Amino acid sequence: MIITNYMRSEHRACDELFADAEKSVIDGDFTKAEEQFLKFSNETLRHFKKEEDELFVVFESITGNSEGPTRVMRFEHEQVRGVIGKMAEAIESRDKDAYLSLAESMMILLQQHNMKEEQMLYAMCDRVIPQDKKEETLKNMDKIEL
C-alpha cells in the first residue's frame, strides 16, 4: 500500500493548506490568505504533475490502458485547475463571498476526485505495479518540481 499511503498523505497535506487559506479569508486577512492559497495551489499542482508525469504513466504502461481511469483523473485535474484560477481571481479582487462559494465547490470536487483515487486508482496501482517499480516511482515523484 505504499503508493496509496504516500499519495493519501499528500492529499491530506493539501487539504490542510486549503483550510488555512480559507480561514484567513474568513478573518478578512487577504495578504495572508494570498500566501496560503499560493502554497495550496502550488502543492496541489505539483501533486497533479507527479500523477500525470509519473504515476499515471507507469500505470498506463503496465496495464496498457490510457483510455481508462487515468484519463478521467486527468480530466478532473483540468476541472480543478479551472477552479484554482477562479479562486485566485477572487482573492485578488478581495471578494470574500465569491471565494468562499468557490471554496465550497472546490472542496467537493477535489474530495470526490481524491476518494476515487484513494479507493480505486491507487489501490489498483498498489496491486499491479511490482514492488521495485513502486519504489522507483516514489523516488521519481519526489524529484518533481513545478
Add this chain to the structure above:
Amino acid sequence: MFNQGGLSLEQAPPISVVLRFFITGGIFGVILSLFMLFNIDNSLIIVHLLGLGVMASFMLGAMFQMLPVIAGVVIKTPTKKALVVHILLSLGILLQISAFSTSSNPYLYLSSSIILGGGLLYASILMFKRLIEIKDHSSSSKGMLFAISSFIITIILGVVMLLTIGGYLDMPYLLLKLRDIHYSFAIFGWVTLLIIAISFQVIEMFFVTPKYPTIMTKYLILSLFSLLVIKSILIFSSIDTILIDITLSSLLIIYAGVTLHRLYRRRRPTADGSVWFWRFGMILLIISLSTFFIDNLRDITYISFIGFALSIIFAMVYKIVPFLVWFHLSNQGYMEAPMMHDIIHPKRVKIHFFIHLTLFIILIINSFLNFTTLNIVSNIFLTISFSWILYHIVIATRKYYYIQRSFTPIKW
C-alpha cells in the same frame, strides 16, 4: 481489470436522477406535516410516510449520486432505473397509506406489497449487486453494503407483513416479532449504518478533521450488523434482547461522541449550516440512545432519533444540490453556471437549521408537557421545515433548467 473501477466520464449520473428523489422526499415531507397538522393520528401512516416517503426518497437519491464516488460503483442507464424506482416508490407509498387508512381492503395490501416492495427491492438489489463486486473495499463501501443488506431485510419483512395483514399469508402469530425485527433493521441497519458509512468519508475529507480511529472504521459497522442479526434471532426465540440493546446503544453513543469530537477538531473554519446539522444530529443520536431504556421517555427516544436522521439528510442535501447544479452546468460548458452560494445561499441553510432546532426542542419539551398549543406550534414548524427544503430544491432545479434553456454552452 477495470470493471470494478469502471471509471468513465459519464459516471456521474444525470442531475435529474438525484433531483427527482429529493423533490419527492420534500413533497412527502410536506404531506406528512399536513397529516400531522390535521391531526390524523395513525402512527403506521406517519411512520411510513416519514421512513419511506421522506427518508428513503432522499437516501436513494443520495445513493445514486454517491455510489460512483464513494464506492466506485457505476450503475448503468441510471436515468431509466431511477425513473422506474421513483414511480414504483411514489405510487407504492400512496397505495400503502390507503391500505393503512382503510385497513380492510385486501387488494390495497396486495398491490402495495407488490409495487412498493418491487420498487424498493429492485433498487436495493441493484445496488447490492454492484457493491458486492468491489475488490478493494473501503470502510465506507463496506458500510454501504451492510446498510443495503439491512434495507433488503427490512423490505422483505415489510412485504411479508403487508401480505399477512391483507390475509394472503397465514401467520398472524408472527406479526409482532416480524414487526420488531423490521423496525430494528430499518432504524439501526438501513438508516444508521448508511449514515455511519457516509460519515466515515465525508467528515474527515470535507471538514478536514483527524481520522476516525481505525478500530472504529474497521469494526463498528460489522459489529452493529452482527448485533442486529443476533437480536433478530433472540426476538424470534422470544428471548429478552436487553443486553444486545445496551451494547448497540453504547457503540452508537461512542460513535456519536467520536464524530462530535472530530467536528470540534476540524481544520476547516466554516461553521456553516451543514456543520451545525451534523453536530445537532449527533447530539440527538446520543439523546435518543441514552433514553432508550427508560420507559417513560420512549417518546424522546423516537423524536430524537427522527431528528438525528433528518439532520444528517438535510446536511447532505444542502451540499449535494448546489454542487450538482454548478458541477453539471460547468461541465456542460455553460459560462453562466451560477456558483454554489448563488444556487442555495448558506444563510438559507442556517435559517433552516434554526427552524429545525426549534422544532426538535419544542417536540422534546412537549413530550413532557403535552400541551395542545405546543403540539400545533410544532406541527407548524414541521410544515415550514419541509416546505423550506422543498422550496430550495425546486428553486435550484429551476435555475439549472433556466441556464440550460437560455444560454449556449461552449464546447471544449
